[in-house]
Amino acid sequence: MSSLKTSGLHIHNLQVAYQNGQLVLGGMNLDLPEHGIYTVIGPSGSGKSTLLRAIAGLLPGYGGELLFNGRPVHDKDTLIGLVPQNYGLLPWKTVRDNLRIAMNIARPGKGGKHKLEQERQITRWLASMGIAELAGRYPLSLSGGQQQRVAIARAFAIRPTILLLDEPFSALDAMTREGLQQMFIRSWQEHPVTALFVTHDVEEAILLGQKIIVLAAGQQEPPELVDNADVFAMKHEDKRESQEYFEQSKHIRKVMMEKW
Ligand code: ADP
Helix, strand or coil, X not given: CHHHHCCCEEEEEEEEECCCCCEEEEEEEEEECCCCXXXXXCCCCCCHHXXXXXXXXXXXXXXXXXXXXXXXXXXXXXXXXXXXXXXXXXXXXXXXXXXXXXXXXXXXXCCCHHHHHHHHHHHHHHHHCCCHHHCCCCHHHCCHHHHHHHHHHHHHHCCCCEXXXXXXXCCCCHHHHHHHHHHHHHHHHHCCCEEEEECCCHHHHHHHCCEEEECCCCCCCCCEEEECHHHHCCCHHHHCCCXXXXXXXXXXXXXXXXXX
16 A cells, blocks of 8 residues: 555545534545644634544544554554643642653553653653643642643653644633743654644644644535745744744635635
């Protein structure tokens, strides 16, 4: 099979229908090289969350093929991290425990020296999200922005092969969101996982994505993959004011006008 040679995430003829028979994804094809951030935008109901759920293995079934480096994404070798909009933390566990439990589930059965290294990693990821001092706190005592930092630290700490983020910053105020976008990019540079980042915010899609996947309103219409390498290559704090960003915004809005 030719698709076995493809490296990165290979989505071939992905079809999803829910129980009511409604076709949500009608044969989607995408080839996404490994180690990239791919932002996904599309009108409400275009299947953004469904795409993530299919890759995360949260759907009872789908048609087509989902491969990562030539192997089915749901193979045991592929570790998938998910950051949901509502943080998904265990409220009865401390921040540190939330990370530790996720790491133990993701990579079970290691003790001894590994334990010390694990605690060191937890501290490191919390520090990289600027929340080292919150390690002993419980999630419900934290602000939304702090909880989302924990969720992102946890997602990176399990060292996933694929990281899926479903509008992770949409519930946060603008300033908090900008800070987290920057921290997300920094964490990704430390661990350049293949990431699919769903957002409804065009600005966020351009600020974070190496490529931008624009889903169409019609389920049968193919998504448009927009290259965003010029913006992606810039220092994060310079992006928003740049000519490249301005040009890309114009282009994406044009694609949206055609597809939505
Ligand atoms: P988006 O994330 O782009 O808003 P979704 O993937 O959430 O889109 O939904 C796509 C379509 O699938 C919508 O029409 C939605 O109503 C429908 N849908 C989503 N989840 C379910 C479900 N569990 N059962 C039935 N229909 C669903």
